[in-house]
Amino acid sequence: MTVWSVHGDGRRLRDGEVVAPNERLSWPLTIGLGVQHVAAMFSATVVVPLATGFPVTTTLLFSGLGTLLFLVITRNRIPAYLGSSFAFIAPLQAAAGETPAAKLGGVLVGGLLLMGVGVAVKALGVRLLESVMPPVVTGAVVVIIGLKLTPDAADSFGKQPLIAVVTLGVVLGCTLVPRGLLSRVSILVGVLAGWLTAVLTGGIDPDKLDRLGAAGWVGLPQIQSPEFRPSVILLVIPVVLVLVAENVGHVKAVAAITGRNVDGTVGDALIANGLSTSLAGAGGGSGTTTYAENIGVMAISRVHSTATYVVAALVAVLLSLSPKFGALIDTVPAGVLGGASLLLYGMIGLIGVRIWQQNAVDFADPVNLTVVAVAVxxxxxxLELTLGGMTVDGIGWGCLAVVAGHPLLRWLHRGGEFTGGIRPRG
Known part of the structure; x- marks a missing residue:
């Protein structure tokens, strides 16, 4: 495990200064930045259990525990948060006639398969993935994940435009105008400003406020046991490929942001995410994945410290024990989420473009051009298609198209000038 060293005096940062993954600021600042990561991941993390019928607090519990496992297994080298994976929504909704326990069994098996891929990558080397997932592919996956989510942000933005404009305006103002700490916590400040605007303008659902008043302060999450049914497991298996693509894409995005080569930890990242997903499936939570939202926050704040993610994970675990806080977060209106997400999702897409630029991906190469065009x-x-009773959404088809299509077309076109879409250096 990496031991954090204090960055500077730990209390202040100069403009443009970057805090490395193995560094931290003072604990008060680190805690504040960790809370910002909680704010970034919370809305997306609770959407998946709401859509699939799993308990929200249980999912939050395993999200925090999974993040801690991820940081330990990757030896604190990859700053990332593990939240609920949207890839599980389609197959679990397709299994609507099955029991919650059977759905959990599918999640657990999906996690085990992802761990198997991670073990293979560790044993055979990261080149096993690089042969089918070169920068042109991983960049496309990041672009797809970021831009596919933007319509959801725009939809939420349109529902409460005033609140959304205030939220986005404060985030942009804090990021671009002031100097110092305020620019580092711009997302959190923007969310708070948007929420206060909603309170003053009556933009919060009264029923949610009533539930907030009635909720208890302390309560244990609901734990469930899985059962295994082949019909559900077969629906979940394709999710593994999406999770592999997401994880590799996010690891590449983290490498691009931090300026560090973390290819040697890709296998560990896959194992950690697989273990986290299996643990969630064994106890009643949704499957997990590394979160693009938190990568976006890290890009804005330029604080890459894994200590902030440890704080975020611990806060998530504590919050899972408080129904009152869960009800409070549920009062955050659509306009706040839309205003903050519009910026974050757009930045995620541009991180994928940055991966292409840094690796000199050549889009004059017809293989790169056609595969990425179709996938994006x-x-x-x-694109949503139903095959054999299973509906796969745009992220699934886009990732499958670029991950499977690139090596196939490269093989058919192997007489081309470049390998893997990267122009030879020197």
Whole structure:
């Protein structure tokens, strides 16, 4: 495990200064930045259990525990948060006639398969993945994930435009105008400003406020046991490929942001995410994945310290024990989420473009051009097809198209000038 060293005096940062993953600021600042990561991941993390019928507090519990496992297994080298994976929504909704326990069994098996991929990568080397997932592919996956989510942000933005404009305006103002700490916690400040605006303008659902008053302060999350049914497991298996693509894409995005080569930890990241997903499936939570939202926050704040993610994970675990806080977060209106997410999701897409630029991906190469064009169009256009009773959405088809299509077309076109879409250096 990496031991954190204090960055400077730990109390202040100069403009443009970056805090490395193995560094931390003073604990008060680190805690504040960790809370910002909680604010970034919370809305997306609770959407998945709401859509699949799993308990929200249980999912939050395993999200925090999974993040701690991830940081330990990757030896604190990859700053990332593990939240609920949207890839599980389609197959679990397709298994609507099955019991919650059977759905959990599918999640658990999906996690085990992801761990198996991680073990293979560790044993055979990261080149096993790089051969089918070069920068042109990982960049496309990040672009698809970021831009596919933007319509959801725009939809939420349109529901409460005034609140959304205030939220986004405060985030942009804190990020670009002031100097110092305020720019580092711009997302959190923007969310608070938007929420206060909603309170003053009556933009919060009264029923949610009533539930907030009635909720208890302390309560244990609901734990459930899984059962295994082949019909559900077969629906979940394709999710593993999406999770692999997401994890590799996010690891590449983290490498691009931090300026560090973390290819040697890809296998560990896959194992950790698989273990986290299996643990969630064994106890009643949704499957997990590394979160693009938190990568976006890290890009804005330029604080890459894994200590902030430890804080976020511990806060998530504590919050899972408080129904009152869960009800409070549920009062955050759509306009606040839309205003903050519009910026974060757009930045995620541009991180994928940055991966292409840094690796000199050549889009004059017809293989790169055609595969990425189809994949991004399918992903961002939200291509949705049903095969054998299973509905796969745009992210799924986009990731499958670029991950499977690139090596196939490269093999058919192997007489081309470049390998893997990267122009030879020197």
């Amino acid at each position: 169009a399918a992903g961002v256009g939200d």
